[in-house]
Every structure is written in structure tokens, then in C-alpha cells.
Amino acid sequence: MKSIEYALPDPANVLPEILLELEHYTEGPVIDQQGNLFFTDLAGHHIWQWKDQIAKIWATGVRPNGQDILRDGSMLVCDSEAGCIVKYDVKGNIVERMGEGLIGEISVRCPNDIVIDHEHGFYFTDSVRNSGAVFFIGFDGTQMLVADEIDFANGIAISPDGLSLLVAESYQNRILVMDLESPGRVSNKRVFAELPINPTNQQTGNLPDGIAFDPAGRLWVAHYGMQVVQVLSASGDLVATYDTGIPLTSNLCFMGTDLIVTGGFAEPGPGRVSRLPIF
Numbered sequence: 001m002k003s004i005e006y007a008l009p010d011p012a013n014v015l016p017e018i019l020l021e022l023e024h025y026t027e028g029p030v031i032d033q034q035g036n037l038f039f040t041d042l043a044g045h046h047i048w049q050w051k052d053q054i055a056k057i058w059a060t061g062v063r064p065n066g067q068d069i070l071r072d073g074s075m076l077v078c079d080s081e082a083g084c085i086v087k088y089d090v091k092g093n094i095v096e097r098m099g100e101g102l103i104g105e106i107s108v109r110c111p112n113d114i115v116i117d118h119e120h121g122f123y124f125t126d127s128v129r130n131s132g133a134v135f136f137i138g139f140d141g142t143q144m145l146v147a148d149e150i151d152f153a154n155g156i157a158i159s160p161d162g163l164s165l166l167v168a169e170s171y172q173n174r175i176l177v178m179d180l181e182s183p184g185r186v187s188n189k190r191v192f193a194e195l196p197i198n199p200t201n202q203q204t205g206n207l208p209d210g211i212a213f214d215p216a217g218r219l220w221v222a223h224y225g226m227q228v229v230q231v232l233s234a235s236g237d238l239v240a241t242y243d244t245g246i247p248l249t250s251n252l253c254f255m256g257t258d259l260i261v262t263g264g265f266a267e268p269g270p271g272r273v274s275r276l277p278i279f
């Protein structure tokens with residue numbers, strides 16, 4: 001980032017730039033330490049790598065979705081159809097599958113998004129209507145149910161101070177927050193922010209999806225069905241809205257001074273990856 005202030009630009013001056021058009025709807029953007037962008041295409045069964053205007057298939061899954069990168073460069077990927085977390089090595093080879101079956105007496109059904117606590121393990125969401133959940137798997141093999149009864153748990157993030165876990169509850173059009181008491185254990189689940197309502201009043205037009213914090217501690221929300229990302233203050237207030245040019249905006253990540261957004265125009269496709277100059 002080029003400034004310590006991280007002032008937000010006027011949304012009228014931010015125009016999305018299309019990086020890629022693909023056959024299938026896209027998800028899970030992440031950046032590695034070498035500046036490579038990775039994203040998934042769900043129904044296309046692929047994890048893609050993009051750098052220097054060149055995109056190539058990096059690995060294959062069943063229905064790869066959200067993903068995050070470990071310090072050694074290996075990848076943890078939510079495979080929604082396989083019902084587990086798949087670990088890939090730095091060359092895209094499958095190393096192991098984790099989280100299959102029961103965790104805390106609840107079956108893992110549809111892993112969607114993931115965030116790594118690099119000291120202890122990782123959290124991932126299970127996207128099911130009414131009875132969605134959040135799970136934790138420790139690097140020591142511990143498996144825990146973190147939270148349940150979430151109406152389609154989706155995007156997930158750890159606050160910059162490491163004290164809170166935030167989750168998009170898609171079908172309630174809001175962001176939840178929980179206090180992190182210790183790895184995998186939370187308390188005081190509550191509403192962090194109620195999000196704007198799509199004027200079409202269609203249920204699928206009001207689905208917060210991927211979330212991520214910026215360097216200033218603001219939470220960015222990819223709002224599926226609204227063609228925007230919304231920016232929330234540390235207290236949950238809406239401070240800005242940016243048009244992504246992607247009607248079904250799925251997820252986001254920061255790449256230098258830019259915001260990378262994924263999604264598409266329908267599911268299973270077509271899909272798009274775009275860049276918004278933010279900082």
C-alpha cells in the first residue's frame with residue numbers, strides 16, 4: 001500500500017477493470033507472497049493462477065470454492081461438493097483431505113469459505129439454509145464446532161486484532177461477529193451489521209458473500225445479487241459502496257493498491273474476475 005491513511009476514493013471515480021472472462025462463475029481470490037492471484041471456478045472444477053496477464057489452470061477439485069494460503073505456500077481449499085477441506089502443495093498436488101464427516105455431532109455438508117489463524121489452525125463455513133455452521137480444525141488435529149444455526153454461513157474473516165470472528169449470514173442479509181475466547185471457541189454471537197436491501201426485493205439479491213478486512217480495519221463485503229462491494233467501519237456502519245460490474249459478486253481480496261473481485265452473471269456461469277483501483 002502506498003499510504004498510511006488508506007482514504008477511500010469517491011465511488012464515482014472507481015471503475016472496475018475486467019481481468020478475465022471465464023466459462024464458469026468464479027470464487028475464492030487469494031494472493032501469494034510472489035504476487036500470484038489464485039481463484040476457483042466451482043463448476044469448472046479448477047483452481048486458476050493468474051499473473052502478468054496470463055491465466056492457467058493450477059489444480060483440479062470437485063467443486064473448489066473459497067481458499068486461503070498457509071505460510072509455506074500450500075493451499076487450503078473448501079470443496080463444496082466433496083464436503084471437505086482439501087490441502088494442496090505449492091505445485092497444486094493434493095496432500096490430504098480434512099473435515100470430512102461429523103464435527104461436534106454435525107455433518108460437514110457444504111464448505112464454502114475459509115480463514116487461517118496461522119498460529120493455531122483454520123475456520124471454515126458450512127453453507128446450508130437455516131442450519132449453517134462454522135467449524136475449526138487445529139494444526140494439532142483438533143476439530144470443533146464453533147457456531148451453528150446460521151442461515152447460510154458464507155464469508156468469514158478474523159478481525160485485525162485477532163479478537164473477533166466475523167461471518168456473513170447470507171439469507172439474513174447481515175454480518176455476524178463472535179468473540180474469540182481461544183482457538184475454536186467463541187462467545188457472544190451477535191449482529192455486527194445489517195446490510196442494505198436490494199431494491200428488487202428478490203431474496204437472492206440480498207446475499208452477502210465473501211468478506212475481508214483492509215489495512216485500515218474496515219470490513220469489505222462482496223454482496224451477491226447487488227453488483228457491489230460494501231465497506232463497513234470498525235463499528236459496522238456503512239461508509240462506501242463500489243460497483244463491481246459483476247451482478248453476482250462472490251468474493252474479494254486485496255492485491256497491492258487494488259481490490260480483486262470475483263463472481264459472474266449466473267451459476268454455473270459465465271464468470272468474471274475484475275480489479276478496482278482503491279488505494
